[in-house]
Amino acid sequence: MAMGTFNFHGGATSHKPIALCRTDNIHTLEEVTTHNPPTRNNDHHAFAQVSTHLRLKSDSDKKDGSIKYILSGEGAGNIFIMEENSGKIFVLKKLDREEKSFYTLRAQAINRLTGVPIETESEFVIKIQDINDNKPKFIHGPYVAEVPEMSPIGTYVIQVTAVDYDDPATGNNARLVYSILQGQPQFSIEIKSGIIRVASQIDRETKDRYNVIVQVQDMIGNAGALSATATVTIHVSDINDNAPKFQQKSYDMSIIESASIGEIVGVVLADDIDVGKNAEITYSIEERGGHFSMFNIITDNITQEGIVTLNKLVDFERGIRRYHIQVRAENKYKSELNDTATIRVYVVDVDEPPVFLRKEYYMEILENATVGSYVGTVTAKDPDITNNIIRYGILPNEYSRSFEIYSNNGSIIISKPLDRETEPWHNFTITATEAQNLALVSVVEVYIRVIDVNDHPPELQNEYDIYVCEKTKAGEHVQTISAFDKDPVIDHQFYYMIPPEEISDANFTLMDNTDNTATILTLRDGYSLQENPIYYLTVIISDNGIPSLSSTTTLTIQVCDCGTNNDKESCRKNFFWIFLNSGAFIAISVFSIVLLALAVIVHIKCKKSPTHFNKKGEDLKENIVKYDDEGGGEEDTEAFDITGLRHQTVMREHKRKRTIRTDIQSMYRLSLGLGPDVTIFREYLSEKLEEADTDPYSFPPDSLHTYAYEGTGSTAGSLSSLESSALDSNQCLKFDQG
Structure with missing residues (x-):
């Protein structure tokens, strides 16, 4: 079997038999509606065309059922089937040329019993023939175009394009034509290209947008043609063709x-x-x-x-x-x-507020002008025909406190003393109000400049540290001084001089440099730091104001050992180091004294032993009572803690027992007037004082107060409340005043 090509209508339905044409070469065959008798060719293969089916037949087929036909290839089994006994080929479902335009199949005849091929496998093509089953479609939509108003006829607007998926090679199925259903007479379309053009004059002010409906048909618009439509929105753009x-x-x-x-x-x-x-x-x-x-x-x-x-x-x-x-x-x-x-x-016409004759006022006044002095006048007029009366006032602020204004004529006077150095300018606002209508108010700014008068004497510019070397010569430069004046005068001129009464005894002289500075010069050779380390120079500084003012200043000139180079700058440095060294020395000295005092206190504390009473047999009368407060009776118990004093008793070395004079009685008895006479008592005290002075463990005498005799007739019967303690009446206490 040789390969063949067959045409098949795309609209064929399932189970429609297809005639198979057998040929030596590949042919494109149309589906036919007539029966052709079987013929023979050189390779002994049968060829037949049938209107209802395609059929494959082997020359060896004797129609006894011994041959079986087999179909394979594209779509075999699901789109195309072959009747195994007769070799007829049927289609199972509807075919679409636009989906697939042809199928390649293979057919073979085998012995049904043995399965041995009787013929070699034959390949053939089934081609789907096109029918007009697709509508044309517009592409690139939606279509929007713009054209200027008043465009000439024939002006290009836009081109629309449609496609048809039918076979353009088969008849007129895919041949399209365009037309306008809506949008005439303003626009027209070319029937084959789909180009839309201006067909008549258009005016944007009349209509600024057109919706043109375009139709496309296949089969050149003949009967049975399929069609589609599209809307083209055409905007008419403006041109500048209208006057305001x-x-x-x-x-x-x-x-x-x-x-x-x-x-x-x-x-x-x-x-x-x-x-x-x-x-x-x-x-x-x-x-x-x-x-x-x-x-x-x-x-x-x-x-x-x-x-x-x-x-x-x-x-x-x-x-x-x-x-x-x-x-x-x-x-x-x-x-x-x-x-x-x-x-x-x-x-x-309106009732207008007063109008000042000037937009602003500038005035001047001397700073020493007295209270009540006239400064200037502001004037306002009523612009209306009625010419109402005007009243003036000052809006209060920090600069207006020194001035007042007459309300009837606008004259400004001083109400407080002025000081140019404190406030050189005073600016404030003056109001003008119609007397008949207080709502009509105008304002104007007033600027008053306080003119300076010479009321400040000149002063030295700086505080000078002046030094003169010991080995200086007469006429040498010592220091240049300058002055300033708080009065803001541009051409200030200062004059320097030494008071006449000091010129004869002066050690220095003063030279005016005529440039508002003066130079101090030496008047003799050599100065002695040991004999006179400091000199004083009185300087009078006066200005050229009217009236002229002056001030007197005393300058201190220190004598300095400037060294071999005679450099006064070393004096300032040495002064700094001397000050620094003195301070350091004082600090170190104070610190050393404090440490020494602490060491002494610690030493004394270490020498002290615990409190001990005198050995048995030692006369308690040897203890002397020394204190710095006169007894206050029972109130002493509140003022002093006697027990605490008793615990601080100093342990002394054992002394040889002395013979105690029996004629010396206790202080208690003396207070009662029962003791010896004063001479004997004084002798006793002298002995005790000598003993205390030679005692190394006693406190310095200048820190103790010794009370020897209180007097007689004490109603308390005792020096103090000490007797109320556990001490013997002859025992005495000693404690520090501090």
């Missing part, structure tokens, strides 16, 4: 006479039916006739309005009460597109 027009040909406006320059008088508006930049307008005032200079007009670029403003002040009482101007509105980009209108402006 004022809404009114004349306007009436008004302005109050108190209006300030730049104040809005009114608004005019011209309409331009164009859009975008083509509708932008520029307004102006024509300079022919009328009062064009009195007003100005500006363009609001957002609202396209013309805003009329006041260019010069108007006055109802003294000026024109009605003004005429001509305004012009023209296209911003085409001045030939324009329109004009007339404006009448009426001036309205």
